[in-house]
Amino acid sequence: MKPSKHNMYRFPWSVNDNPIGWQEVTDRCNTYCRGCYRINGMQGHKSLEKIKEEIKLLKELRNCDNISIAGGEPLIHPNILEIVAYIHDLGMKPLILTNGIKLENNREFLADLKKAGAIGFTFHIDSEQARPGWKGKTEMELFELRQHFADMVAEVGGMFVSFGMTVYPGNLHIVPEMVKWANKNINKVHGLVFIGFRNAVMGGDYDYYVDGKQINMQTSYIADSNEESYLTSSDIYAHLKETFDHYETSAYMGGTHNPDKMTWLVAAQLGTKNKMYGSVGAKVMELFQTIHHLRHGDYVVYSPSHRIPKIAFLLGLVDKGVRQTAGKFFRELLRHPGELFRPLYVQSIGIIQGPDLLEDGRVDMCESCPDMTIWEGKLVHSCRMDEWRLYGNYVVAQRRPGESLIASEDIKTVEPHLN
Ligand code: SF4
Numbered sequence: 001m002k003p004s005k006h007n008m009y010r011f012p013w014s015v016n017d018n019p020i021g022w023q024e025v026t027d028r029c030n031t032y033c034r035g036c037y038r039i040n041g042m043q044g045h046k047s048l049e050k051i052k053e054e055i056k057l058l059k060e061l062r063n064c065d066n067i068s069i070a071g072g073e074p075l076i077h078p079n080i081l082e083i084v085a086y087i088h089d090l091g092m093k094p095l096i097l098t099n100g101i102k103l104e105n106n107r108e109f110l111a112d113l114k115k116a117g118a119i120g121f122t123f124h125i126d127s128e129q130a131r132p133g134w135k136g137k138t139e140m141e142l143f144e145l146r147q148h149f150a151d152m153v154a155e156v157g158g159m160f161v162s163f164g165m166t167v168y169p170g171n172l173h174i175v176p177e178m179v180k181w182a183n184k185n186i187n188k189v190h191g192l193v194f195i196g197f198r199n200a201v202m203g204g205d206y207d208y209y210v211d212g213k214q215i216n217m218q219t220s221y222i223a224d225s226n227e228e229s230y231l232t233s234s235d236i237y238a239h240l241k242e243t244f245d246h247y248e249t250s251a252y253m254g255g256t257h258n259p260d261k262m263t264w265l266v267a268a269q270l271g272t273k274n275k276m277y278g279s280v281g282a283k284v285m286e287l288f289q290t291i292h293h294l295r296h297g298d299y300v301v302y303s304p305s306h307r308i309p310k311i312a313f314l315l316g317l318v319d320k321g322v323r324q325t326a327g328k329f330f331r332e333l334l335r336h337p338g339e340l341f342r343p344l345y346v347q348s349i350g351i352i353q354g355p356d357l358l359e360d361g362r363v364d365m366c367e368s369c370p371d372m373t374i375w376e377g378k379l380v381h382s383c384r385m386d387e388w389r390l391y392g393n394y395v396v397a398q399r400r401p402g403e404s405l406i407a408s409e410d411i412k413t414v415e416p417h418l419n
Pocket residue numbers: 263352353354355365366369370371372381382383384
C-alpha cells in the first residue's frame with residue numbers, strides 16, 4: 001500500500017524558507033551507531049564563537065523557527081548550555097538530538113537545559129548502538145530505556161520529546177511496537193521518527209569523482225553491499241498501515257529527481273491515554289503551516305505542547321481525517337463516557353528516506369531538505385557533510401561507460417531548413 005499524494009499536503013518549505021536549521025556542535029560521540037553519517041572525532045568540538053556565527057547564518061539564510069542541535073553527541077560539548085541559551089535569545093527553538101547517555105541519570109542537567117531554553121529532545125535509541133550498559137540489548141529490551149527518558153522529560157515538564165530509530169530490514173518488525181509503546185505513552189511522547197537505513201556501495205558500476213578527479217571514497221556510509229539499504233518511506237508506511245487503523249499520513253516531501261519518491265512522510269495521530277482515534281488529514285496540516293507563516297513569518301515543526309482541546313474536532317468541517325477521528329471519538333463516548341474527561345493529544349510519526357543513488361549516477365535527495373547545515377559559510381545537506389569535510393565538495397558518481405554509448409561520429413545531424 002502506497003500513500004496517495006492526492007490525500008497529502010506537500011510541505012511548502014524551500015532552501016530559503018524552512019522551519020529547521022541543523023547545527024552540529026561537535027563531531028565527537030560517546031557511543032557508536034551503525035548508520036551514523038559522521039566520522040567520529042575528525043575535527044572535535046567547534047568553538048562557541050564559530051557555533052554562534054553558524055547559528056546566526058542559519059537564521060539569516062533559512063528563516064528558521066527551530067535549530068536542531070546535533071553532532072556527534074551535542075550534550076558532550078562543554079558550552080552546550082550557552083549554545084541553547086544563544087538560540088533561545090535569537091527567538092528560535094533549540095531542539096537537542098541526542099543519544100541521551102549524558103542524561104541517563106542526570107535529571108539536574110535536563111532541568112538546566114530547560115532553564116537555558118531547550119524546547120525538548122529527540123532521543124536516538126536502537127539496538128545497533130554500542131551504548132554503555134545497554135550493549136547487546138534487543139529492541140524490545142530497550143523500551144525500558146525509552147520509558148526512562150520519557151518519564152524523566154515528563155517529570156521536568158513543558159518539553160517536547162520524540163524517539164528516533166534507524167530502520168533496517170532486520171528491525172522493521174519493531175516499528176509497530178514503537179508506535180504501540182508511544183501510543184500508550186501519548187501523554188508524554190510527542191512523536192516518533194523512523195529513518196530508513198542507507199549506505200553507499202563502492203565498486204559495482206560506478207566510479208566516484210570530486211571536481212573531476214577520481215577518488216577512493218572513505219565516508220562512514222560506504223559499504224560493500226547495499227542489501228540492507230532499500231527500505232523506502234512507503235515501505236515503512238505500508239507496514240504501519242497493516243497494523244493500525246488509526247494511522248494515516250497527512251503531509252509529505254518529495255525527492256529532488258524521482259517524482260515517485262516520498263522522502264518525508266508525516267502523520268499526526270490523535271488519541272487519549274486510553275485509545276487512539278485517528279489521524280489529522282492534509283487540510284489541517286496545510287492550515288497549521290499557513291496560519292503559522294501568516295502570523296509569525298516562518299514555518300513550524302516542533303511544539304512543546306501537544307494537548308489538544310476537544311473543540312478542535314470542529315476542524316472536521318474542513319478536514320476528512322479529523323471528521324473521521326471525531327466520529328470514532330463520539331461513538332466511543334456512547335460506550336465510555338469517561339473519555340470526555342480524558343485529555344486528547346496529538347502525536348506525530350515522521351518517516352524519512354535518505355539519499356538514493358539513481359541508475360544514472362545522480363543522487364536523489366529530499367526536496368527542500370530540512371536538515372541543511374553550514375559548512376565553511378555555505379549550506380550543505382547534513383547527511384552528506386562528510387563529503388565536504390573529506391573532499392571539499394559533494395562526491396559525484398559516474399557510471400562506467402557501457403556498450404550502449406554512441407560514438408560521436410555516429411550521431412546524425414540534420415541541416416535546419418530556413419525559408
Ligand atoms: S537530504 Fe536533508 S533531510 Fe534528507 S536525509 Fe539528507 S540531510 Fe536529511
